Amino acid sequence: MINSLWISKTGMEAQQMQLDTISNNLANVSTTGFKRSNVAFEDLMYQNLRQVGSATSEQSQLPTGLQLGTGVRVVGTARQFTQGNVQQSSNNLDVAIQGNGFFQVTMPDGTMGYTRDGSFKINAQGQVVTNNGFAVANGITVPTNAENLVISADGNVTASIKENGKMVDRQIGTIALASFINPAGLEPRGQNIYIETAASGQPNTGTPGLNGMGSLMQGYLETSNVNVVQELVTMIQTQRAYEMNSKAIQTSDQMLQKLGQL
Known part of the structure; x- marks a missing residue:
């Protein structure tokens, strides 16, 4: 009983x-x-x-x-x-991953964090950062005189810059993705950030669209699944x-x- x-x-x-x-x-x-x-x-x-x-x-x-x-x-x-729905936005700094992979961001303590949230912003120094100010890995800095920003499906970031009265496209950085053999083993830290653990395995970084990595879609955001x-x-x-x-x-x-x- x-x-x-x-x-x-x-x-x-x-x-x-x-x-x-x-x-x-x-x-x-x-x-x-x-x-x-x-x-x-x-x-x-x-x-x-x-x-x-x-x-x-x-x-x-x-x-x-x-x-x-x-x-x-x-x-x-x-x-x-699983993949969430991809919705179009009006911001050219919004980036969605269509397929496998995570964006890499640099945390305040210097370690690497991983996220599927591609709603990026530009800070006072011109760096591309997350909504919480964490810089996207590889240190993408947008020039002050840039008039247009293009993020290709394979992660190349180019900006239109006025030089000698002409608009010239310059590559200012790249966005690489990271994948894990066991993404369910990642530890959520809040703020849409995950960190690597012994269960997730080490990250495999690569170019979007190659070797099983998802491709990038500028002007889109991935919604919750x-x-x-x-x-x-x-x-x-x-x-x-x-x-x-x-x-x-x-x-x-x-x-x-x-x-x-x-």
Whole structure:
């Protein structure tokens, strides 16, 4: 009887964490480049009261055992790095990745961060940076007299500069992408930034459009890959599972009351 109380408790805690994850997905439905997470569950250890296959006589064995479970727990959250929708914008500094790969940005401590958010800006020094001021790797600096900026599908960045009364196209930098053998192993740090971990493996950098890397699309942004309908359906399932676990606690309590009345 007491076991059922603790088992149901673990079920309610696990479903609460599932709901927290769904809430975070829905909260970021409009976040550029956001990748949804899903929760992975596993059952807890079992009380082995009767060993399966043990001998019941010299000629026979138990075909089944007697194991009592002790509940469930959340073992991890996995991100789904599927492609989000690509929407056109009116900013020529907006860049979307069509396919595999991450933009590389330099963090304040000098380490490298990775993001799918290509809504870039220009800071006071003319550097191409993220919305939080992190410089895009390779140090792209836009000249003050540049009148047009073009980012090609393979990452070449060119600017139209007026020289001797004529407009001349000059290459001012390149945007390289990075890929990981296990992107789900990246650690999210907020601000649309991921960092490398031992689980993700080391980054493989390369030119967009080559060797499995996605191509770049200037004037577009990748939206969140959260499917609102799917999240709402999962939320209903989570709510029902939570209610069933709470009902099991109520039933156990009622049975204990009956025992107390004897």
